[in-house]
Amino acid sequence: MISGKTAVYGLIGNPVRHTVSPEIHAVFAGALGDDLVYAAFPVANDRVKEAILGAHALGIMGLNVTIPHKPACAEFVSELDPMAEKIAAVNTLKYAEAGYAGYNTDWIGITECLRSNGVSLSGKSVAVLGAGGSANAACVAAAEGGASKITIFNRTVEKAEYLALRLKKYYNAQIEAAPLAEARGSEIVYQATDAGRGENRALCPVSSTEFFRGVEFAFEGIYTPWETEFLKLAAKAGVKAVNGFEMLVRQAAASYAIWTGRPVPEEVISDAYERVGAMVRERDRR
Numbered sequence: 058m059i060s061g062k063t064a065v066y067g068l069i070g071n072p073v074r075h076t077v078s079p080e081i082h083a084v085f086a087g088a089l090g091d092d093l094v095y096a097a098f099p100v101a102n103d104r105v106k107e108a109i110l111g112a113h114a115l116g117i118m119g120l121n122v123t124i125p126h127k128p129a130c131a132e133f134v135s136e137l138d139p140m141a142e143k144i145a146a147v148n149t150l151k152y153a154e155a156g157y158a159g160y161n162t163d164w165i166g167i168t169e170c171l172r173s174n175g176v177s178l179s180g181k182s183v184a185v186l187g188a189g190g191s192a193n194a195a196c197v198a199a200a201e202g203g204a205s206k207i208t209i210f211n212r213t214v215e216k217a218e219y220l221a222l223r224l225k226k227y228y229n230a231q232i233e234a235a236p237l238a239e240a241r242g243s244e245i246v247y248q249a250t251d252a253g254r255g256e257n258r259a260l261c262p263v264s265s266t267e268f269f270r271g272v273e274f275a276f277e278g279i280y281t282p283w284e285t286e287f288l289k290l291a292a293k294a295g296v297k298a299v300n301g302f303e304m305l306v307r308q309a310a311a312s313y314a315i316w317t318g319r320p321v322p323e324e325v326i327s328d329a330y331e332r333v334g335a336m337v338r339e340r341d342r343r
């Protein structure tokens with residue numbers, strides 16, 4: 058039951074109507090016995106600063122940040138975690154007296170998703186499709202995990218080149234950029250474009266099973282639809298591939314741990330994956 062002592066957390070983004078983060082955090086809080094609520098707040102693109110200052114004044118203890126506010130939020134924090142600085146995006150704000158501290162847990166969600174699927178990045182070649190925020194987090198996860206080569210393929214090749222250049226400031230891995238039309242699979246592939254999501258659900262960023270030659274594991278950020286054209290093509294090529302839902306639950310667990318100082322146990326993460334995942338699939342069928 059909500060009381061005067063209930064801590065408030067939430068999500069800011071634009072739009073936030075379709076988010077399932079409140080349901081995921083409700084599973085975590087219920088299992089861990091924490092007195093908190095988590096709500097979704099739509100914030101107009103030109104009101105991010107006001108929203109953050111207002112939330113801080115209200116004593117909101119933590120916020121997740123989603124599209125399109127992740128890069129902007131980095132400007133309005135009192136402290137920026139070094140990983141959020143490398144990714145140039147904040148998806149988690151934690152209350153402190155002086156203002157919010159900014160973190161990025163997207164790269165942790167990606168790393169943990171790979172670990173739970175038994176995939177090691179060490180010494181591997183990685184292909185990333187896309188050059189936006191999620192691609193950036195995946196490149197950082199790959200470099201932190203010891204990948205030897207990262208190739209970023211993007212429709213707008215200049216963005217891939219810019220991202221490769223930025224990442225080379227931090228990492229020694231071989232990092233290259235190329236047009237999406239020339240995409241070839243590597244040992245590990247992360248699909249971080251919007252092709253296949255929502256109104257783009259009929260699209261696929263790669264055109265044939267040939268792309269998957271030599272691929273050990275493929276994964277992507279999208280989870281609505283639950284199975285995209287990209288995942289269907291991977292299955293046809295006989296490659297193990299997973300959608301973005303596990304990554305979402307695991308980045309949420311990492312945010313929860315930052316806020317409460319306690320890790321979310323593996324069985325609670327699995328429970329959230331099963332229960333909220335069933336809801337997402339049901340919603341997708343309608």
Ligand code: NAP
Binds near residue numbers: 187237278305
């Ligand atoms: P973003 O910064 O807006 O980047 C979008 C990327 O998609 C860009 O590289 C863009 O290429 C590319 N793109 C868009 N439409 C395309 C099309 N029709 N064909 C080919 N490429 C296209 O977005 P983001 O934050 O990186 O998110 C990317 C995806 O990951 C989204 O589907 C998002 O929902 C998902 N995601 C999932 C999680 C999770 O936890 N599961 C977390 C973050 C993001 P251009 O540069 O050429 O425009």
